[in-house]
Amino acid sequence: MSTATFSSICFDQGFLSKDKVKISKLKHRNERAKLYVGGASVLSTKCMQSSGKNKKEVRIGLLGASGYTGAEIVRLLANHPYFGITLMTADRKAGQTMGSVFPHLITQDLPTMVSVKDADFSNVDAVFCCLPHGTTQEIIKGLPRQLKIVDLSADFRLRDIAEYEEWYGQPHSAPDLQKEAVYGLTEILREEVKGARLVANPGCYPTSIQLPLVPLIKAKLIEHRNIIIDAKSGVSGAGRGAKEANLYSEIAEGIYSYGVTRHRHAPEIEQGLSDAAHSKITVSFTPHLMPMTRGMQSTIYVEMSQGVTIEDLYQQLRKYYEDEEFVKLLDKGVVPHTHNVRGSNYCFMNIFPDRIPGRAIIISVIDNLVKGASGQALQNLNIMLDYPENTGLLYRPLFP
Ligand SMILES: NC(=O)C1=CN([C@@H]2O[C@H](COP(=O)(O)OP(=O)(O)OC[C@H]3O[C@@H](n4cnc5c(N)ncnc54)[C@H](OP(=O)(O)O)[C@@H]3O)[C@@H](O)[C@H]2O)C=CC1
């Protein structure tokens, strides 16, 4: 069985069917990976519906389905043999079908979107919450306790409620739930995610920044001072809502920095780095908006600890991520490009010696909508529900 190929398996989308990838290679830690080659369990949605058998095992509620991250969850779940969507919500677009809002999803059989206040959770086991921060905490507070929840917003990411209130400019209405939430930076906090009911999915910038820095800080290879992060995002990072600053004519043929000295991802990044260091770390962080739809690059300048070499940093990242499916340290000298990860759940990174002795430059790229949002969210829910972590996430990067 372990030598079956994906070409022998019925998936909704053609790209995997052409891949002669040995199933054994794709197995993760979880024994349920065996189900990949179990015949009926790998049938596509269409196959299941037409036979009326083998309904998907987990019923998913998707809150904020009409936004970019919601649509991305729908796209990813098309290839998930176990998770099926039974509830979708929208705000202004409540009452509409997904296919009318996102024609690229018209081939998927999906429920009509309803307003959150009319949502019936009796047919739901787990929820992806793709709502704006601020609105999310009230909604999650009202959900049935038995639901597993992955929240893509920032509402439960910061442990310190006072810090949340300072950076987000409003009181937190669910501090008790905040205590229960687990920060879902998967490759770093996988064990905590396993037992969680509520996961706070990390922001896109914090994901691309913490993945390379946390292993280096844990191994005491870099200094805690003078960490400088220059990060760039595609426009989809700002969501689908209309904003003057995101009009084509404002974005095309130029770049601009925003949130200079005060972007709300700074405390989130600092929380993760400080946990790794067991002492307070403060960073210089400046995000930029780029004239591209998806993609994110973080270029990070660090000071190496006394006596540490670039080779030490490289070997630490190599060791830390050698068994990881979605985080890849590239060969020495290869510069990561957002094109390398577009449409996929990968984070690619590399590390270079700076011309200033003792300093290093780290480059990390992700797709903000996948590893930076919906992909990592699905990775987390797979773990929370004890499914193979890579289920539904084996999309190859789109190039060009
Ligand atoms: N875009 C990205 O790259 C990333 C986004 N995130 C976070 O994920 C969350 C979703 O982001 P994204 O999909 O980009 O956002 P969008 O603006 O594209 O979508 C927001 C969704 O929430 C719904 N909505 C808006 N206001 C309300 C409300 N008051 N009550 C109920 N539903 C509401 C919208 O419905 P309708 O369209 O019908 O009005 C829409 O479905 C945000 O918290 C964002 O910060 C996190 C990481 C990366």
Ligand SMILES: CC(=O)N[C@@H](CCC(=O)OP(=O)(O)O)C(=O)O
């Ligand atoms: C390009 C752009 O505008 N990006 C968003 C970050 C997206 C994200 O991760 O947002 P949350 O932390 O709110 O979930 C921003 O800078 O506000």
